[in-house]
Amino acid sequence: MTAALLLIGLGALAVGGILAFFPRGFRAGVVLQALGATAIGVAGFWVLGTGAVLGDGFTSAFAAQVGVDGLSGLFLGALGLVAAPALVFSLRYVELTARGRAIAGLTAAFLLAMAAVICARDPLTFLLGWELMTLLPAAVILLARAGDERARQTVFSYVAITHLGGVGTWIAILLLAEAGAIGNASAITSGSGMQTAIALAALIGMGTKAGVMPMHVWLPRAHPIAPAPVSALMSGVMIKVAVYALVRVLVEWIGVLPLWLCLLVLALGALSAVGGVTYALFEHDLKRLLALHSIENIGIIMLGIGACLLLRARGADQWAAFALGAALLHTVNHAVFKALLFMGAGAFERAVGSLEIDRLGGLLRRMPWTGAGFLVGAMAIAGLPPLNGFASEWLTLQALLHVSQHGNVADGVAGAIALGALASTAALALFCFVKVTGLVLLGPPRRKAVAEAEEAPRLMVGAVAFLALACVVLGLAPGVLFAPLVGLAPWPTTEPTGIGLHLPGTGSLPTAGIALVLVALTAALVLLRGRRSAAPAPSWACGQLVEPELNWTSSGFTKPLRLVLEVMLRPQREIVVRSEGGVLQEVSYRGHVPHLIDERVYRPVVRLSLASAARARRLQSGSLGTYVVYLIALVVALLAAARIGLIG
Amino acid sequence: MNAGTTAAGAAQIAGGILLAPLLPGLIQHWKARLQGRRGPSPLQPYRELRRLWGKSAISVEGTSAVYRLAPAVVAASLVAAVLLVPAAERAPNWGVGHDALALAGFLALARFALAASAWDVANGFSLMGASRDLTLSVFVEATLILSLAVAALVAATTDLTGIIAGTAGTAVWSSPALGLGAVAFALVVVAETGRQPVDNPDTHLELTMIHEGPLLEYGGRDQAYLQWAAAARHWLVLVLAVQVFLPHPQGLWWQLALLPVWLAVLCGALALTETLVVKMRVLLVPRLLAAGAVAALLGIAAHLVGIA
Numbered sequence: 023m024t025a026a027l028l029l030i031g032l033g034a035l036a037v038g039g040i041l042a043f044f045p046r047g048f049r050a051g052v053v054l055q056a057l058g059a060t061a062i063g064v065a066g067f068w069v070l071g072t073g074a075v076l077g078d079g080f081t082s083a084f085a086a087q088v089g090v091d092g093l094s095g096l097f098l099g100a101l102g103l104v105a106a107p108a109l110v111f112s113l114r115y116v117e118l119t120a121r122g123r124a125i126a127g128l129t130a131a132f133l134l135a136m137a138a139v140i141c142a143r144d145p146l147t148f149l150l151g152w153e154l155m156t157l158l159p160a161a162v163i164l165l166a167r168a169g170d171e172r173a174r175q176t177v178f179s180y181v182a183i184t185h186l187g188g189v190g191t192w193i194a195i196l197l198l199a200e201a202g203a204i205g206n207a208s209a210i211t212s213g214s215g216m217q218t219a220i221a222l223a224a225l226i227g228m229g230t231k232a233g234v235m236p237m238h239v240w241l242p243r244a245h246p247i248a249p250a251p252v253s254a255l256m257s258g259v260m261i262k263v264a265v266y267a268l269v270r271v272l273v274e275w276i277g278v279l280p281l282w283l284c285l286l287v288l289a290l291g292a293l294s295a296v297g298g299v300t301y302a303l304f305e306h307d308l309k310r311l312l313a314l315h316s317i318e319n320i321g322i323i324m325l326g327i328g329a330c331l332l333l334r335a336r337g338a339d340q341w342a343a344f345a346l347g348a349a350l351l352h353t354v355n356h357a358v359f360k361a362l363l364f365m366g367a368g369a370f371e372r373a374v375g376s377l378e379i380d381r382l383g384g385l386l387r388r389m390p391w392t393g394a395g396f397l398v399g400a401m402a403i404a405g406l407p408p409l410n411g412f413a414s415e416w417l418t419l420q421a422l423l424h425v426s427q428h429g430n431v432a433d434g435v436a437g438a439i440a441l442g443a444l445a446s447t448a449a450l451a452l453f454c455f456v457k458v459t460g461l462v463l464l465g466p467p468r469r470k471a472v473a474e475a476e477e478a479p480r481l482m483v484g485a486v487a488f489l490a491l492a493c494v495v496l497g498l499a500p501g502v503l504f505a506p507l508v509g510l511a512p513w514p515t516t517e518p519t520g521i522g523l524h525l526p527g528t529g530s531l532p533t534a535g536i537a538l539v540l541v542a543l544t545a546a547l548v549l550l551r552g553r554r555s556a557a558p559a560p561s562w563a564c565g566q567l568v569e570p571e572l573n574w575t576s577s578g579f580t581k582p583l584r585l586v587l588e589v590m591l592r593p594q595r596e597i598v599v600r601s602e603g604g605v606l607q608e609v610s611y612r613g614h615v616p617h618l619i620d621e622r623v624y625r626p627v628v629r630l631s632l633a634s635a636a637r638a639r640r641l642q643s644g645s646l647g648t649y650v651v652y653l654i655a656l657v658v659a660l661l662a663a664a665r666i667g668l669i670g
Numbered sequence: 671m672n673a674g675t676t677a678a679g680a681a682q683i684a685g686g687i688l689l690a691p692l693l694p695g696l697i698q699h700w701k702a703r704l705q706g707r708r709g710p711s712p713l714q715p716y717r718e719l720r721r722l723w724g725k726s727a728i729s730v731e732g733t734s735a736v737y738r739l740a741p742a743v744v745a746a747s748l749v750a751a752v753l754l755v756p757a758a759e760r761a762p763n764w765g766v767g768h769d770a771l772a773l774a775g776f777l778a779l780a781r782f783a784l785a786a787s788a789w790d791v792a793n794g795f796s797l798m799g800a801s802r803d804l805t806l807s808v809f810v811e812a813t814l815i816l817s818l819a820v821a822a823l824v825a826a827t828t829d830l831t832g833i834i835a836g837t838a839g840t841a842v843w844s845s846p847a848l849g850l851g852a853v854a855f856a857l858v859v860v861a862e863t864g865r866q867p868v869d870n871p872d873t874h875l876e877l878t879m880i881h882e883g884p885l886l887e888y889g890g891r892d893q894a895y896l897q898w899a900a901a902a903r904h905w906l907v908l909v910l911a912v913q914v915f916l917p918h919p920q921g922l923w924w925q926l927a928l929l930p931v932w933l934a935v936l937c938g939a940l941a942l943t944e945t946l947v948v949k950m951r952v953l954l955v956p957r958l959l960a961a962g963a964v965a966a967l968l969g970i971a972a973h974l975v976g977i978a
Contacts (some may be wrong), residue, residue: 439967441815445774448778535765
């Protein structure tokens with residue numbers, strides 16, 4: 023029954039993808055895709071809820087096998103949950119040109135590739151799906167931005183970086199297959215060199231795909247230039263598939279890790295969380311800012327996974343399972359609110375053009391429905407009660423606190439540092455999304471197109487509203503999803519009960535009660551306040567008229583933090599004052615917060631490899647004589663080596 | 671629910687909601703005395719709330735529902751936080767739990783609503799205050815969570831009733847873990863109550879405001895809500911300081927009896943620091959708060975090493 027639903031869903035996605043290529047079939051094709059995605063999502067969550075296992079089990083042999091278990095079910099469910107509204111959104115977002123149709127068709131293929139990775143039960147299918155999952159969005163971006171030189175450059179670096187990093191995935195999966203450890207945790211001994219090699223390769227390969235710092239450089243470049251529904255899928259689902267792979271390898275397949283590797287995962291998580299959100303704060307393009315927040319949230323997920331590994335290494339199995347549940351719950355939550363924010367941004371872009379954050383404003387009044395949905399997403403990602411981000415961030419905080427409780431001095435202090443880092447991350451995310459809310463939704467409109475913006479078409483609003491509702495529901499009843507997630511841990515655990523989060527050793531988080539108290543109190547206070555107000559007046563600016571030039575900008579709002587973090591961020595600024603005959607004519611200002619990992623790590627590497635390539639090129643003179651000399655030298659060297667006994 | 675729990679619940683509601691404005695009132699009163707002035711009566715905040723309640727609210731041109739709802743959301747999340755923080759080692763279940771780490775969420779919601787309202791009115795002074803408040807919050811939140819984590823580790827639970835019971839006695843004087851946690855929490859108290867050296871609550875100069883800045887565009891009942899919320903913040907952090915980080919006896923009745931005494935002592939201490947310490951440059955405050963976070967980390971390390 024469930025298997026049939028899943029197969030129907032995949033089939034509908036494939037047929038819908040083909041249909042979408044034809045002018046007549048575009049609409050029907052995309053609708054069919056959305057229905058297919060819904061079926062996949064329902065089937066996935068069904069498998070998770072019932073604990074059923076469909077299809078084959080895991081094998082290390084190179085024979086194509088597919089199947090679905092609880093963990094796969096979760097990620098299929100998340101895929102459906104994000105893809106269905108994204109596809110409905112794309113009905114109105116994608117233009118009805120040949121290019122738009124090709125994008126719609128390729129989107130279906132992209133979704134199928136991700137489903138293939140999630141359902142793969144053997145190394146070959148997994149790696150095939152993995153490669154397709156990397157290449158298809160590149161094709162979509164190239165199609166959508168045909169003729170855009172910079173976009174092509176960006177796609178090239180995306181493909182290059184994910185493939186260079188992707189080598190890690192290949193090494194990890196092939197080593198696992200070699201050891202016969204795919205689906206068999208006892209095949210690898212804890213503390214062996216094999217285990218270390220697999221774990222490091224997986225962290226590099228899958229970490230690159232997930233956007234973990236410092237392997238993240240492609241992500242803030244590639245995600246923003248894709249069409250909005252595809253950005254939603256890339257940030258909402260694709261990087262989560264990498265999380266899926268990491269959980270499979272690190273938690274399920276390679277046994278209990280040595281302490282230093284667990285600490286490495288924790289450190290990568292903390293770096294990504296704090297680094298991602300800090301750079302997002304100083305970003306001026308809305309979609310790029312959202313992409314940087316994906317790095318932050320992947321960091322929070324990695325903190326959960328790191329806590330799980332550490333607690334497992336310390337024998338605290340129950341809390342290790344809670345930590346895993348926290349990481350997976352945040353994975354779903356982030357998929358939902360990030361897709362919501364990307365689609366909201368897409369709707370704004372369609373209505374007003376550029377998404378430069380300082381040139382928007384007041385969109386909550388012009389586009390009330392999309393704006394309200396976007397506001398819900400912003401509050402969810404900032405981790406505010408009673409929405410879903412709050413529940414999973416609270417769980418992650420608890421998991422990190424328990425790392426300190428169960429650990430020795432070294433890992434205990436590491437857990438505490440991670441705890442502080444996560445608390446700061448939450449505050450920074452709040453800072454950033456106050457800024458986004460203010461500059462995009464509130465205040466005066468900053469240019470003419472924004473002042474005349476019109477509400478998005480109904481289907482787009484519907485997609486945004488559906489995801490906003492999902493944020494609320496997951497925030498009200500996180501326990502319903504959390505319990506089966508705890509049960510996904512491959513060791514014996516007891517699952518918590520109830521729709522809130524009631525865990526032993528905590529003050530518990532009765533999410534529904536919190537929501538009820540907050541809403542009821544707010545309503546009561548609004549009633550108590552009454553409607554008495556003076557006539558509207560302009561805001562107070564010491565008697566000055568509030569001119570558009572006095573509007574606050576993103577850089578202005580974040581300036582105190584930029585100054586506080588100056589030592590670490592090394593912001594650059596340039597002020598040019600032009601005066602003529604003692605009269606000031608013009609002052610121009612440029613500020614910029616460089617990404618230090620780009621500038622200090624990758625740029626030297628790129629420069630070095632280009633320089634060595636240039637040096638190597640000198641060998642290629644193009645004259646036949648030189649090549650003959652090379653050949654003779656090689657033969658002589660080989661003969662000499664054979665004579666001494668080095669070879670042969 | 672027995673008599674003790676009922677009494678603790680009554681103290682929590684009466685103290686957190688009705689008596690909270692008395693705390694800043696007392697601090698202002700004693701501060702004036704320490705500075706050789708007669709100063710306002712400790713009841714002055716209540717008079718101000720009554721005055722504001724009778725006035726009509728301001729409405730600012732070009733604002734949206736965010737501006738109108740913000741004061742109610744701020745007050746509601748502070749009421750929820752008051753329900754979350756118990757007054758003693760037992761408390762009735764108000765439906766929001768008693769988890770220490772969840773407290774940060776309610777304070778964050780209030781901060782979000784107020785800062786968003788500053789963007790809505792687009793007043794430069796409001797935004798200046800909001801941006802400084804959010805900058806400091808990055809460090810306050812880490813210090814708050816870490817100092818509560820010290821107590822949670824000592825008590826082996828994050829349930830605040832359990833923490834109050836688990837840290838009872840005079841261990842805070844002898845245990846370096848709790849002592850360092852107390853140092854960190856003291857900085858949280860100063861920052862959350864908006865007092866010197868972090869902020870000057872008496873300032874009337876918009877350019878120097880932090881916590882007061884976003885309040886500039888409100889009047890009437892809206893402003894009453896926001897001023898009450900500031901007072902409730904005093905109650906929250908001071909009660910936590912008393913029942914977790916200061917020596918408190920075992921047993922609910924003793925804890926309730928000693929609470930007002932300790933609260934008065936802490937108000938006096940805040941009045942004294944307000945008198946003796948001048949406001950820091952705003953960009954230096956994060957360093958102070960970061961030092962608090964480091965102290966809390968040292969406390970956790972001390973607990974892990976096992977120095978009791």
